[in-house]
Amino acid sequence: MLSGRILAAARDEFATHGWAGTTLRAIARSADVDPALIYHYFGSKEGLLDAATTPPQRWLDGVAATWNTAPDELGSALLRLMLSAWADDEIGPVLRAVLLTAAHEESTREKLRRIVEGSLMGVSRLGADDRDRAVRSGLISSQMMGLALMRYVWRVEPIASMTDDELVGAVAPNLQRYVEGELTAEPTSQHVD
Amino acid sequence: MLSGRILAAARDEFATHGWAGTTLRAIARSADVDPALIYHYFGSKEGLLDAATTPPQRWLDGVAATWNTAPDELGSALLRLMLSAWADDEIGPVLRAVLLTAAHEESTREKLRRIVEGSLMGVSRLGADDRDRAVRSGLISSQMMGLALMRYVWRVEPIASMTDDELVGAVAPNLQRYVEGELTAEPTSQHVD
Known part of the structure; x- marks a missing residue:
């Protein structure tokens, strides 16, 4: 699932580079998706962080x-x-x-x-x-x-x-x-x- | 002491941005010193990390x-x-x-x-x-x-x-x-x- 791939990439990037050092562009590259898709699914960098760090x-x-x-x-x-x-x-x-x-x-x-x-x-x-x-x-x-x-x-x-x-x-x-x-x-x- | 200021800045940068996300340039800027001074004191990024994370x-x-x-x-x-x-x-x-x-x-x-x-x-x-x-x-x-x-x-x-x-x-x-x-x-x- 694309959103799952984005979340997995976001977890690695935020954990490794911190909030400030992480760009949506780098997450998109690591997940191999278009950056626009991240906005589509999660609205913003804040929304993505929230989704990536919310336990199921x-x-x-x-x-x-x-x-x-x-x-x-x-x-x-x-x-x-x-x-x-x-x-x-x-x-x-x-x-x-x-x-x-x-x-x-x-x-x-x-x-x-x-x-x-x-x-x-x-x-x-x-x-x-x-x-x-x-x-x-x-x-x-x-x-x-x-x-x-x-x-x-x-x-x-x-x-x-x-x-x-x-x-x-x-x-x-x-x-x-x-x-x-x-x-x-x-x-x-x-x-x- | 200049080397102490560099070490303090290095600790913050490495802790916040990780090894890969930290540049000597950013550390020099944060410590308000010339990057050449970091090489003078610590030899390399590796040497600086080692000094910054070695307990007294x-x-x-x-x-x-x-x-x-x-x-x-x-x-x-x-x-x-x-x-x-x-x-x-x-x-x-x-x-x-x-x-x-x-x-x-x-x-x-x-x-x-x-x-x-x-x-x-x-x-x-x-x-x-x-x-x-x-x-x-x-x-x-x-x-x-x-x-x-x-x-x-x-x-x-x-x-x-x-x-x-x-x-x-x-x-x-x-x-x-x-x-x-x-x-x-x-x-x-x-x-x-």
């Missing part, structure tokens, strides 16, 4: 389903959702584009914030109040995004080649602590239980 | 000192080292440039791998064998880099405005589990699928 509905549905997981299994459920999303041919490139473009471009950074919030804040059982829920949601995201970058973008070994099951064994208990553990340890750096 | 010796010394921390305090010691490094006017911009440029540029990705390994692999008490040490090192990095991106680059709230002490209370125990905890949990994933 199918993924949002998967996120919504995860909200029904029992709280004591939420850590591993969230991690498996993340691993399967990055491995997905349709969802993985969108997440990659969001993470890489967010570094350079404020509207994508705002979108990343909304994805973080939308993915996790719906878990209304998370946290004791709104502030606690936002802290836990942010900590969960920090671990999942760092892991995704190491594994799928920077490809740092051995993280890149560990199996999903190995990673779940290693990381899910840490996510689970962010879901339901005590987060305010002794304020002194001297000793951490 | 002072930081490497701090990392080395952390290796002497008692193993049961390593989680909070590593986290406090990371927080102070990002807050440092000299070290923070280098780490930022490494993280952002690594997405686009293979030699910087290789440097990021070496920083990950050099920062953590020196902790010879980490892990039961080389493979276990590399896994633990990678997991610690995944949490610290994800946290650094959320806090300092993407500035996602409330992570961006939490105090260092709050973050240490919330995150250090998770790092501590990667330092010395059991990483091969029961595959509780069975219930989830």
Whole structure:
């Protein structure tokens, strides 16, 4: 599909060259289409960026389903959702584009914030109040995004080649602590239980 | 200092536009120096990237000192080292440039791998064998880099405005589990699928 080819090219260009360094001409060349077609499908550079960095509905549905997981299994459920999303041919490139473009471009950074919030804040059982829920949601995201970058973008070994099951064994208990553990340890750096 | 001004400009340009999208001319313009001066100081675009993404010796010394921390305090010691490094006017911009440029540029990705390994692999008490040490090192990095991106680059709230002490209370125990905890949990994933 032409619009799919344009979106794939846009994701690569925005991720590699940032918002300012990307031209519709370069995207059109990379997708092998006429630049006019980009305007036809997406209206503007802004419209194209928005479409290129919006996760498919199918993924949002998967996120919504995860909200029904029992709280004591939420850590591993969230991690498996993340691993399967990055491995997905349709969802993985969108997440990659969001993470890489967010570094350079404020509207994508705002979108990343909304994805973080939308993915996790719906878990209304998370946290004791709104502030606690936002802290836990942010900590969960920090671990999942760092892991995704190491594994799928920077490809740092051995993280890149560990199996999903190995990673779940290693990381899910840490996510689970962010879901339901005590987060305010002794304020002194001297000793951490 | 002229070379410092060139390095600061190079970090911004490489981080924003990537390796391919950055020209020495643009860096010279941003630093307000003659392009010839860049060759004089750094020899080539490669030499400039290398200098711009090499952490100062002072930081490497701090990392080395952390290796002497008692193993049961390593989680909070590593986290406090990371927080102070990002807050440092000299070290923070280098780490930022490494993280952002690594997405686009293979030699910087290789440097990021070496920083990950050099920062953590020196902790010879980490892990039961080389493979276990590399896994633990990678997991610690995944949490610290994800946290650094959320806090300092993407500035996602409330992570961006939490105090260092709050973050240490919330995150250090998770790092501590990667330092010395059991990483091969029961595959509780069975219930989830």
